[in-house]
Amino acid sequence: MSETSGGADFLLESRGVSRDLGAWVVGLAFGRDGSCGFGLGDGMVHVARPGQPAEAWAAAAAHDGAVLSLAADAKDGFLTGGDDGRLVRITPDGTVGEIARLGTMKWVEHVAAHESGLRAAAVGKQLHLFDAKGEALKTLAHPSAVGGIAFDARGKRVAASHYNGASLWFVAAKDGKPRVLEWKGSHAAIAISPDGTHVVTAMQENALHGWRLSDSQHMRMSGYPSKTRFLSFTARGKWLATSGADSVVIWPFFGGGPMGKAPTELAGGDGVLCSAVACHPQHEIVAAGFADGLVLLAEIASGKVVPVAAPGHGAVSAIGWNAAGTHLAFGTETGFAGMVDLSRR
Template sequence: MGDGSLRLATAGLWSSVTAHKGAVLSLARHPVAPGFITGGDDGRLLAVSLEGGITEIARFGSKWVDHVASYAGKVPLLAAAAGKNLHLFNGKGEVLRALPHPSTVTGIAFDSKGKRIAASHYNGASLWFTASTSETPRKLEWKGSHTGVAIHPQGEAVVTSMQENALHGWTLPEGKHMRMAGYPAKCESFGFTRSGRWLATAGADTIVLWPFFGGGPMGKAPLELGMGDGIAKRIACHPETEVLAAGFDTGLLLIADIAQEHILPVCGPGRGAISALAWNPSGSHLAFGTETGFAGVVDFSRR
């Protein structure tokens, strides 16, 4: 929350935990313990348990912890961006190393195996091997302000959002450029589907899906799903199937089945723009929050 607190929902009961002195800027699942990691504008990186216990992992002084990410695989990892540095930790929260960048880090993402981590920044992105001690990343360059990053599930591409209404990408390992433009608004949220066949994006009055198969996305028209009600603000791809959730600036929340091109409205307009959206690891529950402070959890589990 903007007041520095976390609101935890356990067994249908909500509780409040004061975590940061200032806004909570970033939140991710803890890679080992049940709970979360958080970053705040007080310069602290915290671990928060489901019972509300707080452990400080690191403190970065006056630098805001704008972004956090975690990898919960065989070798658990967590990462935090503060200023120009990306800080990498093991699953116990012990420091592994700090990765320097030419400008402020604006987004971070682990690949599906935890072997690489990408960071977006001004004039492109940097791709690091997490187990390497090299101080030289793979540099993916494109002039302009890059504001977020995602890695293809099979490691075939890196995509960033831009300050203008567009996304940019690079194929791996070739490094060929991909340009995805034509949005009426900034793409504030995007991600690959489970299979990697589609890149789902916000920034339009529909859900825009770029095909990453058959030679796409270059030269291919995107698939558009939705109702044309407002501008999509948040996208969350299901962890197990080719399904995604999309939240709009009107408060509308949709579920989209890509293969069937079916749309299921989950929450009607109102209560403020959708500002937070995430599935649980099994995909049985979807949590969302809005700019006015409303939050909910949708239960899709079998009865």
């Protein structure tokens, strides 16, 4: 492993709270009010607040079945999609409200929201857009099932990955035609760079593919031993951090990169796959979770590693920061969840 700061002094023990939630943590997000929602495979959503003891976290029965996706809602609270075909909003106090019932026997596999009020939910080949009041705006059709969705930073465009590429839509456009970004194969997780100049997807065959939008230049990023499920740009878009290898793999998006440039690897060497990553919202620091349950922070410039949570609680399946970058939360496949206060004391 790279140089480690703090030895075995895991921050979760000294600065955090944790709880066994009893089911796979499918996703998590910090709401815009600062609370954190954990979506579980048993249909429950638990809402935690910084400074609150874990036993006081609110619990809400969001879905009849599994939570398949979770995102911070536009203003506060959370959006979830479930295998019961419902798009649901959970308030910070745990109140559940249905936004849309998108069909029985249909799965709401991906959700996203933008602070402008826009919400998006993917069901099969269709991407449904809703406004801040929950009113349906439009439905965008794709050639195959949507594998991932993302809004750009301004909320003007929404991208959806699918088989043989991705589609980039202007939300307010009336012609209903996307810009199609083509590349053969199955595309899943998707990210738009903070400045809106690049789109990157994770592919079925253990590789990433990207497009530079100014000239449609293709970017091929390969060499992963496993599928990449998490893509996270640093705040200014200089680096793209990814899971899927036995280290945190970060690709340079400056100086003409990533074409012709090798990635940087952080916190590697133990042979354990990195299963989740999230870049700090302000600094060039990456939070990473591994298949053995280890959670750590890695500074890109120095390679220094700070341990957050010890191995032993199952593979890390979700990880994320609050907007200020003062709190980090994570969850695992066995249902272990933690939140760490990283603010100065």
